Amino acid sequence: MSPLDLIVRNGTVVTASGTTRCDVGVLGGRVVALGEALGSAAEVIDASGLLVLPGGVDTHCHVEEPQADGTVHEESFVSASRSAFSGGTTTIICFTPQFRGEGILEQHRRNRERAACGMIDHGFHQIITDPTPLVMEEELPQVIADGVGSLKAFLTYDPLHLTDAQFLEVLVAARRHGLMVHVHCENHDAVAWRQAAFLAEGHTRPRYHALSRPVVVEREATGRAIALAELVKQPIQVFHVSCAEVAEEIVRAQARGLHVWGETCPQYVTLTAADMDRPGFEGAKFMCSPPPRDAVDHEGVWAMIRRGVLDVASSDHCGFSYDGDRGKAKNGRDASFDQVPNGIPGLAARLPILFSEGVSKGRITLEQFVALVSTNPARIAGLAGRKGCIAVGADADLVLWDANKRVTMTNVLMNHAIDYTPYEGMAVTGWPICTIARGVVVMRDGVVTAQPGSGRWLERRHVNPGPML
CATH class of the missing domain: 3.20.20.140 (Metal-dependent hydrolases)
Known part of the structure; x- marks a missing residue:
């Protein structure tokens, strides 16, 4: 296999249909391989001990x-x-x-x-x-x-x-x-x-x-x-x-x-x-x-x-x-x-x-959980197969998740423009460590590095549903 842009190694990959230990290979912003011994890549992320979620x-x-x-x-x-x-x-x-x-x-x-x-x-x-x-x-x-x-x-x-x-x-x-x-x-x-x-x-x-x-x-x-x-x-x-x-x-x-x-x-x-x-x-x-x-x-x-x-x-x-x-x-x-x-x-x-x-x-x-927050919303929005899943051909949108990390939520952690969160002081178990959007790391340990203007418009094409009456 030719060199990949990114390999996420040693993680537990979770989809709406099952959980498996495998590596994720990314090329050109999309998932191109799931398996072991995927070869070399420009960037390798070790996800040992972490969940890899869509x-x-x-x-x-x-x-x-x-x-x-x-x-x-x-x-x-x-x-x-x-x-x-x-x-x-x-x-x-x-x-x-x-x-x-x-x-x-x-x-x-x-x-x-x-x-x-x-x-x-x-x-x-x-x-x-x-x-x-x-x-x-x-x-x-x-x-x-x-x-x-x-x-x-x-x-x-x-x-x-x-x-x-x-x-x-x-x-x-x-x-x-x-x-x-x-x-x-x-x-x-x-x-x-x-x-x-x-x-x-x-x-x-x-x-x-x-x-x-x-x-x-x-x-x-x-x-x-x-x-x-x-x-x-x-x-x-x-x-x-x-x-x-x-x-x-x-x-x-x-x-x-x-x-x-x-x-x-x-x-x-x-x-x-x-x-x-x-x-x-x-x-x-x-x-x-x-x-x-x-x-x-x-x-x-x-x-x-x-x-x-x-x-x-x-x-x-x-x-x-x-x-x-x-x-x-x-x-x-x-x-x-x-x-x-x-x-x-x-x-x-x-x-x-x-x-x-x-x-x-x-x-x-x-x-x-994956179905609730990723796969089902993508399906209903007309984005099935592209978003909300980890599959060959899908956009390489991944989250490396620490299932055991305990965090007390504060407004600072929300990283939004609003001056409060209604969840201030709430203790949670499970937290995102790294977010990857189309194969690019955009957040690591709470620090967002994505550049303004890098988001893409998602065309959601309709289908003919047949006669009404």
């Missing part, structure tokens, strides 16, 4: 995302790349927003320019908030031709939410073009009613964010989204499922043979609604939607992960600093809960938390 694939990240008020998320593609590599993630799928009354094509082009400054391989989901004929018939096909393979629909939030009629338009367009649809499921009118009632009674603290978005509003919207998708025969993925009660809607759909998948996030197996009841404004650090539930719900989520009902765990990284004019306190620390930016950071924390809480504590196997 790079994490995070298909739910809000990065440098424009907002309707003219601001932009403070997490840039450069800082997000650093954070992702620090936590063992090598691929992200973010979002291109649409603002009502506007198109999507120019925003898509601007988003691609922003993302090109980063270091991580990336793609976009296209958010649809205003499915006009111009957008759906003229601009959407151009965005698809550029490699966007999925749409995002919100069933809550002003000014993002779609009516049922509009959601059907999105589903029909996705069906026509062979796209995946990802859905944020909460009943908009029910949430608004609960919020108004609490505010009218003077209940404004962060804890009322969770109380205004109980499980029933998530469960109802999930069932409704599935029913409408069933009507159109359109596959969907339900984003950030917070508890087993909501996941049961997916169980019933899958039992009927529907193409419905569920995603969850680290906050739903670690944080609780009680975190939003911390003194003063501190609870704002834990506000996201759907909100974390109760501690008893954590095991229910793990049970659904083991069953394969929730087969993807993304970060839903949506970073707003605690302070600053774009942060949680931008409207003041006495702002009512409905005026606090909604979302938490989690890019670097995702893999360590899920490994520690899942594998280290015996809740899931190594193979299930």
